[in-house]
Amino acid sequence: MTSSLRSNQAVLLAAAAFALLLGGLALAFYWVPQAPLEGFRQRIFYIHVPVALTAYACFGWGAWKALRLLWKRDRRYDLESYTAVHIGVIFGILTLVTGSIWARTSWGVWWSWGERQLVLFLVLFLFYCAYFMLRYSVEPGPRRAQMSAVYALFGVVLIPISFLAIRLAENFIHPVVFSRDVDENLTGSQAATFGVCLAGTLALAAALHVNELRGKRLDERLRELREALA
Amino acid sequence: MTSAEKYVTAAYLVVLAVVLLYVIIYSFRLQRLEREITELAELARRKQVA
Numbered sequence: 001m002t003s004s005l006r007s008n009q010a011v012l013l014a015a016a017a018f019a020l021l022l023g024g025l026a027l028a029f030y031w032v033p034q035a036p037l038e039g040f041r042q043r044i045f046y047i048h049v050p051v052a053l054t055a056y057a058c059f060g061w062g063a064w065k066a067l068r069l070l071w072k073r074d075r076r077y078d079l080e081s082y083t084a085v086h087i088g089v090i091f092g093i094l095t096l097v098t099g100s101i102w103a104r105t106s107w108g109v110w111w112s113w114g115e116r117q118l119v120l121f122l123v124l125f126l127f128y129c130a131y132f133m134l135r136y137s138v139e140p141g142p143r144r145a146q147m148s149a150v151y152a153l154f155g156v157v158l159i160p161i162s163f164l165a166i167r168l169a170e171n172f173i174h175p176v177v178f179s180r181d182v183d184e185n186l187t188g189s190q191a192a193t194f195g196v197c198l199a200g201t202l203a204l205a206a207a208l209h210v211n212e213l214r215g216k217r218l219d220e221r222l223r224e225l226r227e228a229l230a
Numbered sequence: 231m232t233s234a235e236k237y238v239t240a241a242y243l244v245v246l247a248v249v250l251l252y253v254i255i256y257s258f259r260l261q262r263l264e265r266e267i268t269e270l271a272e273l274a275r276r277k278q279v280a
Contacts, residue, residue, distance in 0.1 A: 040235055047242055093248065098244060215263070222266050
């Protein structure tokens with residue numbers, strides 16, 4: 001893909017993210033009716049859950065690129081996988097912070113160690129934070145690329161466990177919003193607003209990914225140029 | 231403003247703040263890249279003259 005095409009792609013994604021998130025925000029505050037049990041604080045859901053799902057998507061994307069690297073032995077997938085994990089960690093931080101704010105207003109505590117789904121998300125987040133330690137403890141080259149790829153692939157196993165923990169937990173206080181139980185499910189307006197917000201956070205992650213990847217590629221090319229000129 | 235409204239606002243502002251922080255960090259990175267390119271262009275020019 002040429003540089004100008006990538007640039008256009010980044011601008012389009014950023015514009016889409018801005019429009020979708022602004023639209024989602026307007027829908028969440030002015031269209032969706034107040035939740036009967038949670039009240040106004042339920043509106044955190046429209047940012048917290050899309051951000052969490054986007055973090056999972058980034059980690060999943062990173063694992064897919066890692067798999068491609070191990071399969072095709074093409075070095076460009078290493079940078080793509082690394083960038084996806086990088087963006088995933090940013091969304092992971094946002095998930096933990098917005099989740100903590102929701103916990104404080106709903107349960108009266110910032111964090112609950114007894115909640116499996118919270119602890120599992122923290123484990124997943126810390127696992128991906130350790131990815132950077134592993135990556136920067138090894139000299140750049142094919143060995144580092146392969147080690148990072150294997151690590152990113154291991155991490156993806158934690159995603160379904162973390163996601164299902166909300167459903168499998170027996171003593172949960174964390175709300176379940178996508179279930180087969182009609183009473184617990186989202187209403188039409190809630191689902192539509194959630195969809196817009198999710199599309200917005202995914203577009204934001206994609207825009208950040210494209211920009212970050214361009215920056216990292218530029219860094220790499222500059223390093224090569226410096227070595228050639230030295 | 232009720233307590234719930236404050237917390238909801240805080241959650242949305244945190245997301246906005248992180249995105250803005252990312253943009254600020256990225257602008258510093260662009261400045262560094264610009265500086266490095268200028269240095270490399272100067273180095274290449276000097277090599278050409280020599």
